[in-house]
Amino acid sequence: MFIQCIFLISSAALIFAGSISISERIVGGQPANISEVPWQVSLLERGKHDCGAVIFSDEIVITAAHCVESNNLEEYSVRVGSSKSNQGGQVVQISNIIRHENYHYIYLLNDIALIRLKTKLQLGDNVRPIPLADRAPAGGTPALVSGWGRIKHKGPSSEDLLKTTVNIVDWNVCRRSYGYISKDQICAAASGKDSCQGDSGGPLVVDGKLVGIVSTGNECAHPYFPGIYANVAVLKPWIENAIKFV
Numbered sequence: 001m002f003i004q005c006i007f008l009i010s011s012a013a014l015i016f017a018g019s020i021s022i023s024e025r026i027v028g029g030q031p032a033n034i035s036e037v038p039w040q041v042s043l044l045e046r047g048k049h050d051c052g053a054v055i056f057s058d059e060i061v062i063t064a065a066h067c068v069e070s071n072n073l074e075e076y077s078v079r080v081g082s083s084k085s086n087q088g089g090q091v092v093q094i095s096n097i098i099r100h101e102n103y104h105y106i107y108l109l110n111d112i113a114l115i116r117l118k119t120k121l122q123l124g125d126n127v128r129p130i131p132l133a134d135r136a137p138a139g140g141t142p143a144l145v146s147g148w149g150r151i152k153h154k155g156p157s158s159e160d161l162l163k164t165t166v167n168i169v170d171w172n173v174c175r176r177s178y179g180y181i182s183k184d185q186i187c188a189a190a191s192g193k194d195s196c197q198g199d200s201g202g203p204l205v206v207d208g209k210l211v212g213i214v215s216t217g218n219e220c221a222h223p224y225f226p227g228i229y230a231n232v233a234v235l236k237p238w239i240e241n242a243i244k245f246v
Helices: 171-178 232-242
Strands: 003-006 019-022 040-045 048-055 060-063 076-080 090-099 113-117 142-147 162-169 185-189 203-206 209-216 227-231
Touching (some): 040 060, 060 209, 162 171, 171 185, 185 209, 209 232, 227 232
Antiparallel strands (some): 003 019, 040 048, 060 113, 076 090, 090 113, 203 209
16 A cells, blocks of 8 residues: 655645655564564464554554544455564454544544454463553654655565664654645654664553554655654544454
């Protein structure tokens, strides 16, 4: 899934002048064993890796809403407990998906969805839930992002799990870079490092807690445009309520 969105110019602010590549969006990464990020999920579409996701419990995973826009649940499954996107671990089918009711597919606002699995995950050293952050980290805080996405903008994807460290970008600084972001979004960047196509829905982690879900950005590791993530602390009340219905 790869979408080109053109954001409009308003009188109040310049909103993403030009086109922006929306990630299933690890650039500047290094190999990671799944035991280092046991909450990491590969979201499969028709049996092939398409996006990342995150283990919330043995029955629920979290991903980006733009990764699950099809209403055909049979198209999707998840792979957990493997450092490879295409083999190993546990593969489980999906029974239901709930996207945020205010998800905006053009502006990528509220870019979050919950997935209920048909069977419970077998938890262990390589398959483990991650707690949700209660507040967004301060600007400059190091954060870990992982996935099987492209290793550079328009480059090849990686079949082996990769990880890299980026830094949280102050919300106002990120807002100035893009002209507009919303409170349900958080940004992170580092020179030559970023999430990229194929990483969307995956985890941004600080001190063992989930602070973001890979969402979007202008290209990958662009020097002037940080990666944009769904802000888990802001969206936590929605997640906790939606679990009752997914």
